[in-house]
Amino acid sequence: ENNDTQPRFARSVVNMDDLLNLEDDLVTNLEGFAQKLSQKARTVRWGIQLMREQLERIKEDKSLEFLDSFKSYSLIRHMQADWLMWKQYLEQPVILDQLNYNGSENLKMPLELDLLDAAEAIRRMQATYGLLSNDIAKGLLDGVQYNSTLAPIDCLAMGHHLMNQSRWTMAEQWILAAIEAQERKGPRTEMMLLSGPSKSELYRTLAKVRIGKRNAEGALKAYRAALKHSPPDPEIFQEYQHLKWGVLTSSAGEPIAEEPNDDIEEMELPPCCSGRCEGPRKLKRLYCVYNCATAAFLRLAPIKTEILSIDPFVVLLHDMVSPKEAALIRSSSKSTIFPSETVNAANDFVVSKFRTSKSVWLDRDANEATVKLTQRLADATGLDVKHSEHFQVINYGIGGVFESHFDTTLEDTNRFVGGFIDRIATTLFYLNDVPQGGATHFPGLNITVFPRLGAALFWYNLDTQGMLQVRTMHTGCPVIVGSKWVVSKWIDDKGQEFRRPCIRSRSDSKYLPSIERIIL
Ligand SMILES: O=C(O)CCC(=O)C(=O)O
Numbered sequence: 060e061n062n063d064t065q066p067r068f069a070r071s072v073v074n075m076d077d078l079l080n081l082e083d084d085l086v087t088n089l090e091g092f093a094q095k096l097s098q099k100a101r102t103v104r105w106g107i108q109l110m111r112e113q114l115e116r117i118k119e120d121k122s123l124e125f126l127d128s129f130k131s132y133s134l135i136r137h138m139q140a141d142w143l144m145w146k147q148y149l150e151q152p153v154i155l156d157q158l159n160y161n162g163s164e165n166l167k168m169p170l171e172l173d174l175l176d177a178a179e180a181i182r183r184m185q186a187t188y189g190l191l192s193n194d195i196a197k198g199l200l201d202g203v204q205y206n207s208t209l210a211p212i213d214c215l216a217m218g219h220h221l222m223n224q225s226r227w228t229m230a231e232q233w234i235l236a237a238i239e240a241q242e243r244k245g246p247r248t249e250m251m252l253l254s255g256p257s258k259s260e261l262y263r264t265l266a267k268v269r270i271g272k273r274n275a276e277g278a279l280k281a282y283r284a285a286l287k288h289s290p291p292d293p294e295i296f297q298e299y300q301h302l303k304w305g306v307l308t309s310s311a312g313e314p315i316a317e318e319p320n321d322d323i324e325e326m327e328l329p330p331c332c333s334g335r336c337e338g339p340r341k342l343k344r345l346y347c348v349y350n351c352a353t354a355a356f357l358r359l360a361p362i363k364t365e366i367l368s369i370d371p372f373v374v375l376l377h378d379m380v381s382p383k384e385a386a387l388i389r390s391s392s393k394s395t396i397f398p399s400e401t402v403n404a405a406n407d408f409v410v411s412k413f414r415t416s417k418s419v420w421l422d423r424d425a426n427e428a429t430v431k432l433t434q435r436l437a438d439a440t441g442l443d444v445k446h447s448e449h450f451q452v453i454n455y456g457i458g459g460v461f462e463s464h465f466d467t468t469l470e471d472t473n474r475f476v477g478g479f480i481d482r483i484a485t486t487l488f489y490l491n492d493v494p495q496g497g498a499t500h501f502p503g504l505n506i507t508v509f510p511r512l513g514a515a516l517f518w519y520n521l522d523t524q525g526m527l528q529v530r531t532m533h534t535g536c537p538v539i540v541g542s543k544w545v546v547s548k549w550i551d552d553k554g555q556e557f558r559r560p561c562i563r564s565r566s567d568s569k570y571l572p573s574i575e576r577i578i579l
Pocket residue numbers: 453461466487497498499500533534535536545547
């Protein structure tokens with residue numbers, strides 16, 4: 060993908076202000092244009108009135124034969140010259156002032172690619188949480204009713220997006236939602252003035268989707284509805300007739316693309332982003348401790364530590380980031396944050412659909428907050444955080460996800476050769492509450508952690524012999540409402556040899572100076 064220089068509006072919330080400002084400028088600009096148009100219309104109307112009066116005065120004379128020579132002169136002059144002036148005036152276009160998008164960084168319009176990003180995000184969110192199109196259109200998201208709805212044109216556009224992918228079943232849901240939205244007479248959009256969609260267009264699209272689904276009966280029914288709602292439309296009628304004859308002669312048109320399998324597995328999203336799944340979970344009950352063991356300072360200020368799993372070791376550390384620190388980190392990365400990249404098979408960094416977020420690296424001295432976080436993490440984990448990567452600030456926008464993955468970079472067999480460094484542990488600091496969705500989920504552990512401002516999720520990717528713990532596979536679940544800000548910190552295996560030495564069995568783990576000692 061060579062779209063790496065595009066703003067990718069859907070992938071973060073940081074550019075939404077730019078978009079709102081741009082929309083504001085565009086509307087103001089259009090208002091200026093409308094003013095010029097009304098000015099012109101006023102001039103024309105006034106001209107009409109003056110000419111009418113003139114005409115009445117002339118006609119007041121009983122008969123045209125008595126028209127005096129001055130009046131005749133005046134009429135001829137007017138008709139010969141003034142109408143030319145009018146013609147010129149009327150033909151002169153009213154110009155819409157050009158906004159300078161191309162030149163300016165903050166005046167970028169969303170592209171087709173952005174709409175694609177946004178529509179894909181909604182499709183993924185729907186598949187992950189099992190949301191029905193009509194519920195979304197009515198503002199009912201995973202059981203929560205919001206005071207906002209989608210317009211018919213929004214639903215129709217989702218339908219078109221899915222039709223392009225031959226996802227007929229979902230497309231049909233969206234077109235039906237569009238029809239319902241149309242009937243609901245909810246908030247109106249200005250496009251109703253220019254391009255509808257009309258009822259007949261919606262039903263015609265429904266017919267096309269049903270042809271895609273090979274549901275000829277349903278398609279005919281939709282065509283009949285389209286015809287009922289439109290003035291006689293030969294094009295629709297012809298489509299209807301074609302289908303009818305095609306059905307009667309049982310050669311239902313050209314072959315149609317197979318519908319792709321909308322399995323969540325195919326999208327590598329786990330089935331339980333909602334956190335409401337039954338399933339094996341080793342730790343049946345909440346298990347909390349005050350950690351005052353991994354640093355002397357913690358005897359004064361122990362860290363509330365929630366143990367989520369023992370093997371692999373996963374904990375949720377509380378009060379690791381203050382609201383002020385979180386705000387500082389967010390604001391200091393807003394201008395530098397960029398579409399996140401992942402490494403592909405050819406080892407290139409690419410903007411991918413597996414990770415729809417924006418991110419930026421901050422080193423430990425970037426600001427007061429990163430300095431504090433570094434110290435707190437060292438205290439909380441007992442690890443040597445000098446051996447770690449920079450902080451990575453991540454923001455997810457519409458339906459933002461990070462599909463299931465491991466954080467490690469090496470194969471087990473390469474981990475101890477050539478001086479390569481791998482990520483022994485991961486920390487995710489949550490910088491805000493996410494109103495809905497956006498959990499970090501471990502499919503292999505049935506653990507779903509919803510972001511809470513200030514909490515930090517910590518786990519070991521490698522076991523005490525340096526091997527990958529396969530159950531540390533994890534997912535950044537789609538954000539449903541709001542946005543999600545996290546900071547990740549990956550800790551190197553190299554450099555922790557004395558803090559978390561290689562040991563053969565768990566019973567030896569009492570010799571670990573690192574955080575695992577809190578469970579002993
Ligand atoms: O955002 C999340 O919850 C997961 C992030 C993650 O897995 C990563 O950055 O490696």
